[in-house]
Amino acid sequence: MKNFFALTAALLLFISCGAQSTNTDSKSQIMVSETSTRPKLVVGIVVDQMRYDYLTRFGARFGDGGFNRMINEGFNCKNNHFNYVPTYTGPGHTSVYTGTTPKIHGIIGNNWYDKETKERVYCAGDENVTSVGTEDKAGKMSPHRMQTTSFADENRLFTQMQGKTIGVALKDRGAILPAGHTANAAYWFHGGDEGAWITSSFYMNDLPQWVKDFNVAEHAESYLKEWNTLYDISTYTESGSDENTFEGVFKGKAKATFPYDLKTLSKENNGYDIIKATPYGNSITTDFAIAAIDAEALGQDEYTDVLAVSYSSTDYVGHVFGVNSKEVQDTYIRLDKDLERLFNHLDSTVGKGAYTVFLTADHGAVDVPSYLASVKVPAGYVDGKARKEQFNAFLNKTYGTEAIIENISNDQIFLDREKVQELGLKLSDVQDAIAMEQLGYLNVSKVYTATTMSTTSFTTGIESLLQNGFNQRRSGDVILVNDTAFISYSKTGSTHGSGLNYDTHVPLLFFGNGIKHGETFDKTVIPDIAPTMSALLGISFPNGATGQPLGFVID
Template sequence: MKHLLSFLLVFNLMVYGYAQVDKQKNENPKLVLGIVVDQMRYDYLTRFYNKYGDGGFKRMINEGFNCKNNHFNYVPTKTAPGHASVFTGTTPKYHGIIGNDFYDRDSKKMVYCAGDDTVESVGTSTSSGKMSPHRMLVTTFADENRLFTQLQGKTIGISIKDRGAILPAGHSANAAYWFHGKDEGVWISSSFYMNKLPKWVEKFNASKTAKSYFKDWDTYYDISTYTESGSDLNAFEGGFKGKETATFPYKLSKLKKKNGNFDLLKGTPYGNSLTTDFAIAAIEGEALGQDNITDVLTVSYSSTDYVGHNFGVNSKEIEDTYIRLDKDLERFFNVLDKKVGNGKYVVFLTADHGAVEVPAYLKTQNIPSGYLNNSERKQKFKLFLKDQFGTEDVLENISNSQIFLNREKIKELGLNLGDVQEAIVNEQMAYKHISKAYTATTMSSVNFIEGIEALLQKGFNQKRSGDVILVNDPAYISYPITGSTHGSGLNYDTHVPLLFFGKGIKHGETLQKTEITDIAPTVSALLGISFPNAAIGQPLEIVID
């Protein structure tokens, strides 16, 4: 009898233990943190690897899963489409965000991806808060989590850039916050989310944290050790007004007056530090991850993009920015360990696009590259229109490598739209540094499965995109001769990091190709919720434990 009781006691303890393990395994993460690093090429992980500490990027790699061959699967590789695609699991073809700014056929004018005149600014008297996600046509995984939890799971979006906060958080978010610089230096929002800033945001704005970053920006380590980037003094960087050379150190307190005051911080690594400060304040202020109902926090680090545009891919400034971002990530993860609990949250980190090496630098290395003369090209095109159709009025707009035609005028002239589109394609293909050109009719009727054509098609929205889509030669850009930019379907723009770590994530890596649209379905599968309503990606089974 004694042995039987002992056996039953041990058996019950084992059953209870297994039940607790199963319960722990089946519990969802308390918090999903989605991080987008603006303009982060994949090779920034590998190039600067030896400069990183153990608690940031390396922690994600060593404890989590590294998708080494992750790509954007559409064109254009711009900020707004990138953020929308990461969190919706689909492409501009469906979510409708075809650019940061894009031409609207109905209003006959350019519109901003997040601009919304029906709402009011909250936290500033300027128009900087008149923003919402209303131009994004589909749901994000954050929206689906809100619906699944009966609106009990919170969603907060944070970024220096308004679009980087608004689009990831989706339509049903509790809040999105972005940084209004200039002479104010405060975090603001929109009446789409609230009528007044919460007390924790007001407290943060009053703390003068932003002002504290007007200090010297010098390299984190001795500049002589920055062997992964080019020389500090070169002809390929922009720099700041008021400083003769784009070289370290930068005395921000002296430069702020000529560089937009608080806007200056956006173009330094301190903009990322300020974003981290605010995100940490949000964890506490919103009590994120403090119960068993999953919350979502989206954080976009924008300063990497500003620095890349200004100084370029190969600059000492970009290297230092990533070294410092690594420190901010470590600080952030340490707070999450303490506030939410190590192993109780999940993080993914990716980018909204990559960037091209400065073409002026590439040319010194005999790599085909250069700059486009758009005014010359446009002038030649208008002469063609007048000669071919008797008027320039058949042209309505040229933007984002797309040509929009005046369809009413074409009809009035008795012309066939398809014929006009085709004639323009043939004309554009004769121009210098045009690599490819396609009509909207082709994009709508032919099913492309590979190459640049497939990327263009996934970025083509039948209602919002142009009549003719243009592709420039590789590494030929419309940009000043200093700094880097992005937007193409080439590997330097499409190949970006994808790291997962935390609850429910395996440890490992893969060179199998993954696509940016796989992220939202993977998070949705991890949470056991519906996929975003237009998602085309697939859950990455290799990632989920």
């Protein structure tokens, strides 16, 4: 009997040890699996000024390897929006990568009035660094005004700086802000008479040899050629007529009609800068991104790298020609080809299924208001001069001076606080009085004060969007909201900046390593992107992130 119990005990001990061993082995396998299945490279793509409906309106003209590949193989968030105002390039790129809004990250516009220095500042401008790759001041840039980390920063910290981050865009802010504070490099395109990719001393003191080689190869020169539609223009039925009164025109050209002789037009349009306002700006961005992948060996070791690519030409083209133009349609058809070229290169170098891509936009755009008005949709233009005259008359009558106003910009009014105090006035009373006055002006829809934004919590409506964009230290004293589709802009071309659907509804596509196949109409917001990528990589969320990881996207 004793032998039986001894044998049973020994057998149980053996089973227990075996189970523990199996358990330990399983945990080890899971850890190894988690490490080995992490993407080798994350490619973040921001398409500047891309409305969501471009995916559906132009979708039949796209091939299988670009936008449609992302949709067919990945996950499509069809109801994706910006959850703050203002919807501009600087705040947009920052919000995508930091997972929060201007309220937290501090990039409240492309430019804004600095209440401390009493001057207008640029979101990426930095007088404490020097240009690299040019003698021009175009390189005096850094992310120093961005107050939080990006998910690319968190990946660098997680990998003990072994994972690389490279930012690439025609616009400096499109490369710098996504790449974050710890990036190995950010490169942007300097046009004029140089046509070169440059950077700043924030990252390095000299361009790498591969960038020098790229510049001397005269890639920019090769794109000063004819721009005609990729396909027969008569088949571009998803956009308006080629000749109309709603488009801007390049200097030196009588009409905004195809074709465009860029070599000739460049002489009156600041040289290589004309490339930016054509689809070839996206092509040279793709060329440079591919060169960066190869030269920097991105995705070639055990540490996840991040490549932040922003396609800026879509914004330039939209601003000049408008969202309903054949120029915009051709730009997106050609961008689709560039995306296919980029993905094919990633397949061959990093490996199909070894990298992850997300694609979104930094804002949308309004249809040209003069076009909307022509088809009886309420729209138009703000008369800034008349508003200013009316406002100055109010200030002089009420306070005896216009000096109480320090600055008006970005639909915000900044008060001279010292002057308010000198006049013996209460700040909140002046804010309220100005708000009530402005609310009576033509095409002003709503007005809110800084006091309201700081003391009231909004969860819905335009008020919530304004609050998410309101940075207590940097924003103004009074915030204006114009009527729907009423803008301060020329009567040709499109712009953006509002909290309305045409500016907030943008694509959000994921595909590649760790991404499920599917789609959703559930609402997602831009700050969700960075936490989702952090969750996929198993790293810390950006330190100011307010968004939530989209678990239904991750496989």
